[in-house]
Amino acid sequence: MKNTANNITWHCATVTREMREKQNRHKSVIVWFTGLSSSGKSTIAHVVEEQLHQMGCKTFVFDGDNVRHGINKNLGFSREDRKENIRRIGEMCKLFIEAGVIALTAFISPYREDRNMIRQMAKDGDFIEIYCDCCLEVCESRDVKGIYARARTGEIPEFTGISAPYEIPESPEVIINTENITIGECVAKVINYLSERGIINRNLTRHRK
Amino acid sequence: MKNTANNITWHCATVTREMREKQNRHKSVIVWFTGLSSSGKSTIAHVVEEQLHQMGCKTFVFDGDNVRHGINKNLGFSREDRKENIRRIGEMCKLFIEAGVIALTAFISPYREDRNMIRQMAKDGDFIEIYCDCCLEVCESRDVKGIYARARTGEIPEFTGISAPYEIPESPEVIINTENITIGECVAKVINYLSERGIINRNLTRHRK
Numbered sequence: 001m002k003n004t005a006n007n008i009t010w011h012c013a014t015v016t017r018e019m020r021e022k023q024n025r026h027k028s029v030i031v032w033f034t035g036l037s038s039s040g041k042s043t044i045a046h047v048v049e050e051q052l053h054q055m056g057c058k059t060f061v062f063d064g065d066n067v068r069h070g071i072n073k074n075l076g077f078s079r080e081d082r083k084e085n086i087r088r089i090g091e092m093c094k095l096f097i098e099a100g101v102i103a104l105t106a107f108i109s110p111y112r113e114d115r116n117m118i119r120q121m122a123k124d125g126d127f128i129e130i131y132c133d134c135c136l137e138v139c140e141s142r143d144v145k146g147i148y149a150r151a152r153t154g155e156i157p158e159f160t161g162i163s164a165p166y167e168i169p170e171s172p173e174v175i176i177n178t179e180n181i182t183i184g185e186c187v188a189k190v191i192n193y194l195s196e197r198g199i200i201n202r203n204l205t206r207h208r209k
Numbered sequence: 210m211k212n213t214a215n216n217i218t219w220h221c222a223t224v225t226r227e228m229r230e231k232q233n234r235h236k237s238v239i240v241w242f243t244g245l246s247s248s249g250k251s252t253i254a255h256v257v258e259e260q261l262h263q264m265g266c267k268t269f270v271f272d273g274d275n276v277r278h279g280i281n282k283n284l285g286f287s288r289e290d291r292k293e294n295i296r297r298i299g300e301m302c303k304l305f306i307e308a309g310v311i312a313l314t315a316f317i318s319p320y321r322e323d324r325n326m327i328r329q330m331a332k333d334g335d336f337i338e339i340y341c342d343c344c345l346e347v348c349e350s351r352d353v354k355g356i357y358a359r360a361r362t363g364e365i366p367e368f369t370g371i372s373a374p375y376e377i378p379e380s381p382e383v384i385i386n387t388e389n390i391t392i393g394e395c396v397a398k399v400i401n402y403l404s405e406r407g408i409i410n411r412n413l414t415r416h417r418k
Contacts, residue, residue, distance in 0.1 A: 014258075014259070015255075050224055058229075058309070060307070061224075066304060071304075095275060095301065099267070099310060
């Protein structure tokens with residue numbers, strides 16, 4: 001390619017996160033849901049995403065379906081592999097927020113060390129930890145797929161809450177006790193938090209059909 | 210969470226790729242640049258991204274800087290690790306296009322097998338291979354960082370084009386000979402291809418400052 005002065009200028013051209021945020025009319029962050037299986041993480045994340053999409057926001061939900069069968073399909077469930085699973089998800093979230101997208105994740109992510117690793121990887125304020133607080137009994141009662149039952153018999157080993165620990169977040173940005181409130185109320189807590197923090201602006205975002 | 214009928218409907222709610230594409234007013238694809246070091250991949254990818262951004266499109270460029278230091282920092286340069294490097298990039302691209310983003314990549318990606326792996330991972334038409342065709346002599350003459358010189362002395366082992374093979378694409382969607390045309394002409398070839406394929410629509414996309 002010819003090195004004209006014009007080209008040299010172009011070579012430096014880069015679209016930045018700030019430019020994307022401005023175009024999208026919202027900031028990008030990692031919204032990290034954590035909690036026991038059946039505590040409501042995935043349901044809340046997807047409904048939050050739907051509401052954000054309706055407001056014109058750019059979003060993506062990472063969950064077991066799109067991660068464990070894809071980029072992390074070569075990982076097992078040893079402590080080391082679980083940590084690498086979370087690390088890769090964190091790195092992907094960083095690329096998504098660089099791309100101007102609100103990255104929501106719905107993983108049990110039972111270890112404080114792993115969650116704090118993501119918090120430290122992210123810039124200040126980019127990591128929002130949301131603890132879906134729900135007692136084991138209620139989670140088990142919701143377990144339509146019967147995975148808790150299989151964990152109880154030992155068919156599924158090292159199952160969080162039964163045969164493996166869940167480390168409660170020490171200072172999450174948001175705590176949602178999902179035992180006795182509706183999904184709508186859970187979702188509103190998240191949307192309100194994002195709005196109060198100035199990540200989304202209900203007046204600025206475009207409402208589309 | 211209470212199981213009201215309303216909630217059950219919500220549980221199924223998911224924002225799809227099609228919904229995002231409609232909102233973004235463009236389709237999402239993987240634009241995979243391949244070619245020797247200094248053949249122009251990264252420069253062209255970034256200028257294409259800038260033009261697409263100006264048209265209001267959602268884009269992201271994957272390159273060594275944001276991948277090798279992040280999600281793939283635990284990979285080396287053995288044949289196996291190079292393949293895993295490309296596989297993970299491909300899986301990330303799939304998540305980005307699911308998120309409605311045009312994912313551009315700028316990696317030498319010298320092996321046909323690896324590039325075809327991504328093509329097969331993607332849905333029909335989602336993978337656009339762009340071969341930056343440039344002879345070794347011209348690439349070496351552009352090498353401001355002196356990496357070809359270090360490869361010639363053997364300081365950098367298994368360097369593509371010097372001590373490791375580059376397998377020319379057999380049927381890439383676009384071939385750009387970057388030896389004698391300006392960056393602007395190279396970029397125009399990519400933009401025109403995306404337009405002709407209906408991935409972007411110059412009339413529909415919003416022109417922003």
